[in-house]
Amino acid sequence: MTDIFSTIIGSPIARRVGVPQPTRLRRYEPGMPLCEGPVLVAGGGRFADGLVTWLGELGIRAIRALDPNPSDSGEATRLGAVVLDLSEARDPQDLDALRVVGAPALRSLARNARVVVIGTDPATLGEVSHVATHRALEGAVRSIAKELRHGATANLVLAQQDSSDGVRSAVEFLLSGRSAYVDGQVIRVDDRTGANADAVRPLAGKVAVVTGAARGIGAEIARVMARDGATVVAVDVPAAGDALAAVANEIRGTALQVDVTAADAGRRIVDHAVTRHGSIDVVVHNAGITRDKLLVNMDESRWGSVMAVNLRSILQLNDAILAPGAMPDGGRIVCVASIAGIAGNRGQTNYGASKAGVIGIVDALSTQLAERGITVNAVAPGFIETDMTARIPFATREIGRRMNSLQQGGTPKDVAETIAWLAQPGAAAVTGQVVRVCGQSLLGA
CATH class of the missing domain: 3.40.50.720 (NAD(P)-binding Rossmann-like Domain)
Incomplete structure (x- = not known):
């Protein structure tokens, strides 16, 4: 839905003089890939290995680290998504992974890319330092979301100890075009097991x-x-x-x-x-x-x-x-x-x-x-x-x-x-x- 103002800022003249242009968001249509480009899965948390296997089963290239010398390979990787699994973080100093791993990855994002950080639900933790560490992820991810451009989004999944099904479902949603306008959100998942469903018609029979x-x-x-x-x-x-x-x-x-x-x-x-x-x-x-x-x-x-x-x-x-x-x-x-x-x-x-x-x-x-x-x-x-x-x-x-x-x-x-x-x-x-x-x-x- 557009009006005269939207038409004006989208005109060739406005583009030439540098008026900021909203990115056309990647929205889901049946048959489209989960995300465009490889997915960096990093952080070493308890869900990372399972997510790499799952992405591979979907035919999506999952990488565990960025190429430190992209110019030597002649190809700069543009990431479709970054999944940073910090579910095993136990001290605020562990959050430095957001900077060490996250910063270079953010520079490599493609348009409409996704950033998903996985933590542990603070409500399930007892140690004060553990709770503080995972509560801190909320402020970090919401801030990252405000720094991203070109239609990219950042969201946080907070999981219980054995929440593999819930994490996978949330990550799948957040990587996909279904979540085009979901940004800076926190989704908590528990340890209940979800039933497998048809990828194209998940509500069939309902x-x-x-x-x-x-x-x-x-x-x-x-x-x-x-x-x-x-x-x-x-x-x-x-x-x-x-x-x-x-x-x-x-x-x-x-x-x-x-x-x-x-x-x-x-x-x-x-x-x-x-x-x-x-x-x-x-x-x-x-x-x-x-x-x-x-x-x-x-x-x-x-x-x-x-x-x-x-x-x-x-x-x-x-x-x-x-x-x-x-x-x-x-x-x-x-x-x-x-x-x-x-x-x-x-x-x-x-x-x-x-x-x-x-x-x-x-x-x-x-x-x-x-x-x-x-x-x-x-x-x-x-x-x-x-x-x-x-x-x-x-x-x-x-x-x-x-x-x-x-x-x-x-x-x-x-x-x-x-x-x-x-x-x-x-x-x-x-x-x-x-x-x-x-x-x-x-x-x-």
Whole structure:
């Protein structure tokens, strides 16, 4: 989505005078390679050898060190990715590997390259020095992400002692084009084992319910879920019936017209999914509205409607979805939060409160459902190019687009790709997480 300002800065004249140009991001399409160029796997942690073997099985060249004399070989290696495994670091001095190994590698990155650092989840460590060392990785990786250019991203995976499956799934996501707009994030993985799935259609055989699916981000979530093999139940209000039917027909799913705030909405969704398709394996709570106003001018209707749609409906729907006979063990619940729920937004006290409440649902429910193997996560979009953001006043819109490390807005597909990964069988080790899809927005944590 472009406007006159974007057109101007992308013009030949602007390029010639050196106006910074946002890099066209490498976004996933079925059949594309995991990453472009060799992957440097370094650091000597407990996951490195397994990752090298796995990359080799995918036909990707993994190297353990940079050529110290690239000019002698006549070829300068441009890295598609760097995976730095520091999971065995035990003292702050071990973090010098970020400088010794990382600095030369960063100079060798190709466009749209990936940097993934692996540490150990501090919550699983006892020694103060160990905890401090791995907590320090968060500040380091987020800072590295702000230094990278040309569409490159940096993210951190924090693992438990025996988290090979979870690490591999997270690294696969972060290396791929699915994570184009995920930058400066921390993903924690536990030691649960994820099931193997088809690389092209990882959701094959799954039934996914997507609320708010008639347009925008919700419609794109439905499309990506269907592309990845899921049978999708697209849910939206009756007023959006025509658009909802068009989406459902496009993806060969089914449409259900229901207001998620209705008392019987959960029962109707469960009855539809179970009767038509046999079960509910994935639920994406995407339905949401905004009714912006400064708090001093906020009326009961604006406050109550946002809370009802964005927050209370999720609680009510979950009561039905988690009842016996609906979602089986091993299911997936993914909520759409927002960076407004993390950093707040002027004029959006109601919206910010509702989205922070969504994060609270993820925190609490992920623990309660752990024994059933049901994961509960959220994505928190930043500035995403939609019809809604196109209506934002010009100056505010352009600032929002560019106040992130990638210097551009994201797309609905970026949000959908992250949700689809969290829904995959292989992501069983990721729960209780909020992944920001914001290009490392300068607003928020």
